[in-house]
Amino acid sequence: MTVIVDQITKEYPGVLALDQASFKIKKGSIHGFLGPNGAGKSTAIKIMANLIRPNSGEVYYKGKSIQSWGKGMAKLIGVLPEVLPLYEYMQVREYLSFVFDLFCDEKVKREKWVQQTIERCGLEAMQTRIIAHLSSGYKKKVGIAQAIVHRPEIIILDEPTSALDPHAILEVRRLIQDLACDHTIFLSSHQLKEMEQLCDEVTIIEKGRVLTSGPLSSLANHYQRQIIINAKCKVWDTGLEQKIKRQFNIERIEREGDELMGLNLKFYFTNKGDHSATIAQFMVENKCGLQSINEIEMGLEDIFCLATETKTAQGEMRQ
Amino acid sequence: MNFMPGLMLLYKKELRYYFKSPLVYIVGGLFSLLMGWLFFNYMLASKEYTPQLILHGIIIPVFANMNFIFLFLIPLLTMKVFSEESKNGTLDLLLRSKMRTIDIIMAKYLAMGTICFFLLSLTLIFPIILSFAGFEQWQIVMSCYLGVSLCLFFYLSIGIFASSLTENQVLASIISFCMLLFFVVLVVTGQNMPNYIVGQIFQYLSPPFHYETFLRGSWRSFNFAYFLSGIGIFLYSTNISLKSRSW
Numbered sequence: 001m002t003v004i005v006d007q008i009t010k011e012y013p014g015v016l017a018l019d020q021a022s023f024k025i026k027k028g029s030i031h032g033f034l035g036p037n038g039a040g041k042s043t044a045i046k047i048m049a050n051l052i053r054p055n056s057g058e059v060y061y062k063g064k065s066i067q068s069w070g071k072g073m074a075k076l077i078g079v080l081p082e083v084l085p086l087y088e089y090m091q092v093r094e095y096l097s098f099v100f101d102l103f104c105d106e107k108v109k110r111e112k113w114v115q116q117t118i119e120r121c122g123l124e125a126m127q128t129r130i131i132a133h134l135s136s137g138y139k140k141k142v143g144i145a146q147a148i149v150h151r152p153e154i155i156i157l158d159e160p161t162s163a164l165d166p167h168a169i170l171e172v173r174r175l176i177q178d179l180a181c182d183h184t185i186f187l188s189s190h191q192l193k194e195m196e197q198l199c200d201e202v203t204i205i206e207k208g209r210v211l212t213s214g215p216l217s218s219l220a221n222h223y224q225r226q227i228i229i230n231a232k233c234k235v236w237d238t239g240l241e242q243k244i245k246r247q248f249n250i251e252r253i254e255r256e257g258d259e260l261m262g263l264n265l266k267f268y269f270t271n272k273g274d275h276s277a278t279i280a281q282f283m284v285e286n287k288c289g290l291q292s293i294n295e296i297e298m299g300l301e302d303i304f305c306l307a308t309e310t311k312t313a314q315g316e317m318r319q
Numbered sequence: 320m321n322f323m324p325g326l327m328l329l330y331k332k333e334l335r336y337y338f339k340s341p342l343v344y345i346v347g348g349l350f351s352l353l354m355g356w357l358f359f360n361y362m363l364a365s366k367e368y369t370p371q372l373i374l375h376g377i378i379i380p381v382f383a384n385m386n387f388i389f390l391f392l393i394p395l396l397t398m399k400v401f402s403e404e405s406k407n408g409t410l411d412l413l414l415r416s417k418m419r420t421i422d423i424i425m426a427k428y429l430a431m432g433t434i435c436f437f438l439l440s441l442t443l444i445f446p447i448i449l450s451f452a453g454f455e456q457w458q459i460v461m462s463c464y465l466g467v468s469l470c471l472f473f474y475l476s477i478g479i480f481a482s483s484l485t486e487n488q489v490l491a492s493i494i495s496f497c498m499l500l501f502f503v504v505l506v507v508t509g510q511n512m513p514n515y516i517v518g519q520i521f522q523y524l525s526p527p528f529h530y531e532t533f534l535r536g537s538w539r540s541f542n543f544a545y546f547l548s549g550i551g552i553f554l555y556s557t558n559i560s561l562k563s564r565s566w
Contacts, residue, residue: 051411052565074417083408087332089339101328102416146412 002027002184008057010043016208017043023203023213030180032199033188040208041188045158049079074103078147080157088132092123092142096149103150121145137168156186196300204307211307219303227269228296229276234289236263325418326426333430346392351441357384358445368452379534382463386470386530390499397478398492400427406486420561435471459536466533469546470526476553483560502526
């Protein structure tokens with residue numbers, strides 16, 4: 001594990017921002033940090049960036065605690081905070097050179113690395129422009145560029161696509177995917193779709209408590225209560241519905257469309273197994289005119305809803 | 320400067336920023352105008368241009384007023400130092416960098432000091448003009464410049480400390496001005512104290528009490544000790560103020 005966040009608690013006067021939050025980030029992964037506004041994401045990021053200290057708990061980078069890293073942390077991590085840390089009166093290249101010198105001592109590499117960062121972030125045409133004159137999309141790119149200009153191993157991105165137009169969002173997403181090739185990325189957002197598209201692992205946080213954390217696939221398995229098989233066919237009636245319910249352990253069947261336009265059936269199973277094969281076999285044997293069949297995979301949205309529901313229910317039971 | 324990594328980098332960046340922004344030129348223009356006007360009036364008021372009259376009728380009043388004018392200019396100059404960085408999120412960038420907090424403070428403090436020397440350099444024309452009238456007491460002029468420089472560095476440390484307390488620049492300048500005024504007014508309070516010892520302590524704590532000795536050219540080591548310890552205390556307080564962000 002590259003990063004281990006171990007039982008961190010942070011309390012502001014009257015507010016418990018983080019309550020014994022723990023999670024691990026695997027090397028080379030894009031780790032999503034998901035939660036509603038005010039969940040404690042930014043506080044956790046500030047603690048991970050060594051900008052604030054937790055009341056208890058510790059963050060470990062490559063097995064060493066933040067405190068033992070000291071100023072060595074500067075080279076290890078790159079951070080894109082929610083408020084972009086830009087000197088708006090500077091030119092893009094001038095700013096990136098300044099940030100490079102702030103974080104890295106290897107001045108011989110400055111020109112080369114700054115140039116490569118500019119190219120990677122698509123800022124070639126903007127490098128001599130004053131930052132204040134750039135659009136919000138380009139400013140965000142400059143923000144990402146400052147986080148990577150000194151080639152840190154770990155990049156922390158806080159809401160990298162917030163307040164951007166759809167075109168800029170796509171460009172930033174592409175850039176994040178590109179960065180994942182040679183960096184470990186910790187990505188905070190409250191946009192479920194974005195996280196689902198980008199992340200290998202995810203940590204869900206709410207009211208300062210980590211609800212769940214791990215690879216998306218294993219979380220889906222953990223939270224999956226139902227298996228839903230979606231089938232398209234031409235023939236279906238109540239007789240077949242009763243027959244299939246008797247034969248297999250199906251919780252319910254949903255039917256849409258008609259025989260003329262094509263029927264869309266959803267079979268809900270509570271037990272795990274390869275249900276699509278058995279349903280397909282049943283439909284072929286009963287000449288239903290099967291056109292397609294697939295299992296509906298569980299999305300991050302479902303995982304998020306289930307995780308928050310479960311914890312809320314547990315909390316209510318405890319009370 | 321390996322013992323203070325990044326200090327020179329930030330110092331140069333700060334200077335570039337200030338000399339690119341209109342603030343320094345506006346403050347410099349205002350300062351030159353006020354000082355020039357004062358100097359001109361003291362010149363007119365002086366009936367004779369003997370060395371003693373030049374010293375007591377022009378040099379000392381001009382430098383006394385210069386210190387007073389800086390009382391208003393320093394809050395304007397220092398209000399941005401940390402409050403703007405904090406508001407723009409760039410302070411976190413600096414604090415995450417390889418620079419230590421004290422290096423960041425020193426770089427900004429020295430940059431502000433350089434700007435103050437730039438402002439002071441605008442007044443060098445006055446002794447040059449007076450030299451044509453036969454004025455030759457250069458050691459007193461040097462002493463005046465030394466005194467005003469120490470005062471300025473003391474005021475700057477207060478201004479920078481005030482700027483580290485809030486993200487609001489206007490509030491930072493008000494805090495800074497109130498603190499400066501408090502220190503200056505202490506000398507008046509000290510003079511009017513019925514208790515002699517308490518009065519002396521109050522006077523000792525006020526910058527004008529020490530500055531006056533430099534104007535007379537009769538400064539002592541305790542005057543230096545006062546300014547240097549004052550500067551040290553406020554820069555240390557700024558260090559604590561910035562570090563308290565992580566609490």
